[in-house]
Amino acid sequence: MMVDLLKELCRVVLPLYPHKSLSTQVLVRQTPALGKHLSGRSRSCTSVNHRKLVRNGEEKKSVIWLEGNIASGKTTCLEYFSKTSEIEVLTEPVSKWRNVQGCNPLGLMYQDPSRWGLTLQTYVQLTMLDRHVLPMSAPIRMMERSIYSAKYIFVENLYKSGKMPEVDFAVLSEWFEWIIKNIAIPVDLIVYLQTSPQTCYERLKQRCREEEKVIPLEYLESIHNLYEDWLIHHKSFEVPAPVLVIPADHDLKKMLYQYEENREKILMAHC
Numbered sequence: 001m002m003v004d005l006l007k008e009l010c011r012v013v014l015p016l017y018p019h020k021s022l023s024t025q026v027l028v029r030q031t032p033a034l035g036k037h038l039s040g041r042s043r044s045c046t047s048v049n050h051r052k053l054v055r056n057g058e059e060k061k062s063v064i065w066l067e068g069n070i071a072s073g074k075t076t077c078l079e080y081f082s083k084t085s086e087i088e089v090l091t092e093p094v095s096k097w098r099n100v101q102g103c104n105p106l107g108l109m110y111q112d113p114s115r116w117g118l119t120l121q122t123y124v125q126l127t128m129l130d131r132h133v134l135p136m137s138a139p140i141r142m143m144e145r146s147i148y149s150a151k152y153i154f155v156e157n158l159y160k161s162g163k164m165p166e167v168d169f170a171v172l173s174e175w176f177e178w179i180i181k182n183i184a185i186p187v188d189l190i191v192y193l194q195t196s197p198q199t200c201y202e203r204l205k206q207r208c209r210e211e212e213k214v215i216p217l218e219y220l221e222s223i224h225n226l227y228e229d230w231l232i233h234h235k236s237f238e239v240p241a242p243v244l245v246i247p248a249d250h251d252l253k254k255m256l257y258q259y260e261e262n263r264e265k266i267l268m269a270h271c
């Protein structure tokens with residue numbers, strides 16, 4: 001009778017938890033739709049990346065990239081989610097960009113982008129790649145930006161604004177293409193903090209990072225437009241995962257409320 005009871009339990013319960021399957025079969029599952037904030041087109045063009053392979057009941061880990069303009073509130077958002085036990089947070093390695101063996105490529109780039117853009121972006125590419133391949137220590141990883149935005153937003157901006165020579169752009173592009181072809185860079189969801197450039201300008205001044213004092217509003221407008229073309233209008237580059245857009249011009253209290261409202265959608269990237 002006990003055996004029958006167990007069999008019945010397995011029959012009813014196991015189909016509800018396919019990822020906990022005890023068989024050796026490999027299951028391919030599609031993550032549930034993320035509701036109205038998800039951009040439909042990015043979902044459809046990235047279905048392969050968004051599939052989850054689950055073997056032997058192994059837990060699937062999820063990677064979320066937090067994208068947004070300079071001073072849009074990414075670090076503040078990560079601080080908030082770092083309090084959740086199943087989430088590990090990786091901030092951008094800005095301190096390295098400000099100090100590599102006593103040199104400051106971030107500061108040099110802002111002083112003379114044509115001369116130092118390649119230097120900074122080469123180092124950004126290396127340090128972001130290092131972040132992407134770090135073994136995960138929690139079921140969900142939220143990381144600030146990605147090797148993709150370094151290329152599609154910042155390198156692109158330097159080149160399009162005439163501040164990066166064609167040869168530097170070509171070398172960085174070949175490096176980037178080699179990396180994404182040969183090294184697995186997982187991503188399940190992109191959370192985009194959508195702000196107006198004006199809001200970022202005010203927050204940037206408030207943060208007062210020494211190197212960034214020279215940044216004009218126009219620079220933030222260019223970065224904003226590149227982000228919008230990539231993640232909202234799908235006019236520039238492939239989007240490697242579904243996009244959850246969070247309007248981020250609001251004060252801190254409202255932002256924390258919105259993060260709470262979106263918690264489930266973010267955690268669902270893990271299902």
Ligand SMILES: Nc1ncnc2c1ncn2[C@@H]1O[C@H](COP(=O)(O)OP(=O)(O)O)[C@@H](O)[C@H]1O
Binds near residue numbers: 253
């Ligand atoms: N919702 C908000 N309202 C007002 N100020 C904010 C808000 N979010 C962040 N800030 C402030 O704006 C500045 C930039 O925020 P930060 O989280 O460092 O942005 P990012 O990591 O995107 O560059 C910081 O001084 C931060 O305290």
Ligand SMILES: O=c1ccn([C@H]2C[C@H](O)[C@@H](COP(=O)(O)O)O2)c(=O)[nH]1
Binds near residue numbers: 106120150
């Ligand atoms: O590829 C990149 C990425 C970032 N930067 C710059 C932009 C900002 O000055 C800092 C990062 O600060 P956030 O406040 O986290 O946006 O680094 C870049 O030049 N290139």
